[in-house]
Amino acid sequence: xxxxxxxxxxxxxxxxxxxxxxxxxxxxxxxVAEDLAFxxxxxxxxxxxxxxxxxxxxxxxxxxxxxxxxxxxxxLLTLVFTYGWTRILSKLP
Amino acid sequence: MHIPDGFLDAKTVVATAAASAxxxxxxxAKVKEELNxxxxxxxxxxxxxxxxxxxxxxxxxxxxxxxxxxxxxxxVLVGPYSAGLILTTVLIVQCLxxxxxxxxxxxxxxxxxxxAAPFVAQxxxxxxxxxxxxxxxxxxxFLSAWFSVMAAxxxxxxxxxxxxxxxLGAVLTPMMIVHAVIGIGEGLITCAAVAYxxxxxxxxxxxxxxPDAGGGVN
Numbered sequence: 001x002x003x004x005x006x007x008x009x010x011x012x013x014x015x016x017x018x019x020x021x022x023x024x025x026x027x028x029x030x031x032v033a034e035d036l037a038f039x040x041x042x043x044x045x046x047x048x049x050x051x052x053x054x055x056x057x058x059x060x061x062x063x064x065x066x067x068x069x070x071x072x073x074x075x076l077l078t079l080v081f082t083y084g085w086t087r088i089l090s091k092l093p
Numbered sequence: 094m095h096i097p098d099g100f101l102d103a104k105t106v107v108a109t110a111a112a113s114a115x116x117x118x119x120x121x122a123k124v125k126e127e128l129n130x131x132x133x134x135x136x137x138x139x140x141x142x143x144x145x146x147x148x149x150x151x152x153x154x155x156x157x158x159x160x161x162x163x164x165x166x167x168x169v170l171v172g173p174y175s176a177g178l179i180l181t182t183v184l185i186v187q188c189l190x191x192x193x194x195x196x197x198x199x200x201x202x203x204x205x206x207x208x209a210a211p212f213v214a215q216x217x218x219x220x221x222x223x224x225x226x227x228x229x230x231x232x233x234x235f236l237s238a239w240f241s242v243m244a245a246x247x248x249x250x251x252x253x254x255x256x257x258x259x260x261l262g263a264v265l266t267p268m269m270i271v272h273a274v275i276g277i278g279e280g281l282i283t284c285a286a287v288a289y290x291x292x293x294x295x296x297x298x299x300x301x302x303x304p305d306a307g308g309g310v311n
Contacts, residue, residue, distance in 0.1 A: 004134040006293050011142040019148035023158035027150060028271040029094045029249060031157040035267060038259050042097035042195070050192035055148060071148050074186060078144040082182045083137035089121060090128045 008079065015071030019055070020064035094162070094242075094249055094272070095187065095202055098195030102256040109252060110200025116208040117181060123174040135294050139167060140179040142290065144186060151278050159275030162245060164210030165238035166283045169218055170296045173211035180207035205248040210241040217241075231284055238283035239276035246272035 026034060033039035052058075052070045060066040101109070143163035150158035163183070167176030181203050187193040194202045214237040221233035250268045254261035290296070 002134070003293055003295060004138045007135075007138040007142055007290055010289075010293075011138065011145040014142070015145035015148060019145065022148060022150040022160070023152045025150070025152060025156050025158040027094065027158050027160060028153070028246070028268065028275050029096070031271060032264060032267045033100075036259050036263055038100070038253075041099040041258060044099060045192055046098040046196045051190050053192045055191050055193070067148075070191065071145060074148075074191060075141045075145045077190060078183055078186045079137045079141040081186060082140035082179060083133055085178070085182065086124075086128065086133045086136050089125055090130055090133065092125065 011075050011079075012072060015075045016068045019071040020067045022067075094206070094245055095184070095194030096198035096205075096249060096252070098197050100195070100253060100256065100258050101198055101201055102258075105252050105256045106197050106200065108255075109198075109204045113181075113200045113203040113208055117177065117203070120174045120177045120208075124178055127172075127174075135296070136171065136175060136179060139171065139290065139294075140182050142286075143167060143179065144183045146282065146286070147183065147187070153271070153274045153278065157271060159272075159278050161279055161282050162206050162210055162242060163283075164206060164245070165214035165218070165234065165241045165279070166286050166290070168211035168214040168241070169234055169237060169283070169287050170291055170294075173215045176211035176214075177207045180211065183207075201249075201252050205245040205252075209248055210245045213244040214238065214241040234284050234287050235280035238280040239273075242272050242276035242279045243269065 025031075030039065033042065052073065055070045055074070056063070056066045057070050058066075060069065143161070143166065146161045146163060148160070150160045153159045162180075164176060164180055167179050171179070184194060184199065184202050184207060188196055188199050188202075217240045218233045218237040221236055222229055226232075246268045247265070250261065250265045253259050253264055
């Protein structure tokens, strides 16, 4: 296996098997926003539609499976986008 | 620490978007100079790895979590310019597909996490490496990760205050305290990931060897 393939497998393992067990608590910014009572400002996203809101695939009912699949999809999307633009950048005159 | 929609006012949205667009244009020119076709998959999988790792929130204190930013991880391995573009890609995917970080806050999130954090990481890494003691590589990696989180937290606080969402005096201290703890997690994960990813992809910690080139996978 190519060396970079090993990192991709590692990323997919993290996305599939660790992300469903991530801490559900608010992160640092969300915590401060709640404590200082400005988290209400952030309730409405500018674009309502999201294919996988909050790292879930809404048609899948098992929360852990849903997060794992969203993680795998996101990991692959990030790979494809990064590879795509670096390739375009390298081809530019 | 992704800022959602609604936290920033119009002038801050415009200012941060302009600043990050300007920085990214510069980054792209730099990356173009150092880009080598054979290295493209390495940048891709590193972005994928950072996306996956960012999903794994770890508990920091009662009822609070943190997650990796990956700015120092990428900056130490491929330099701050490539790191900036990798992290920008991660932030765009998170924003467009997962509603993590607001579309109107994308410029600010890029400025904090993809532009400022990798440069702070590089600066701290190089500064610590100068001392050249046993274990200075690990110490430099840990501290670069910790300071990169603090820099992003500081900028986030400043942007919230500039927007009039909250007073700087009120928001700065709690933001810095909680991220000082999250930064320890960032430091530990970054040390482990730099060692692992660097070994597998055969990357040396680039930034200190070639400070004026700004990195690049060799």
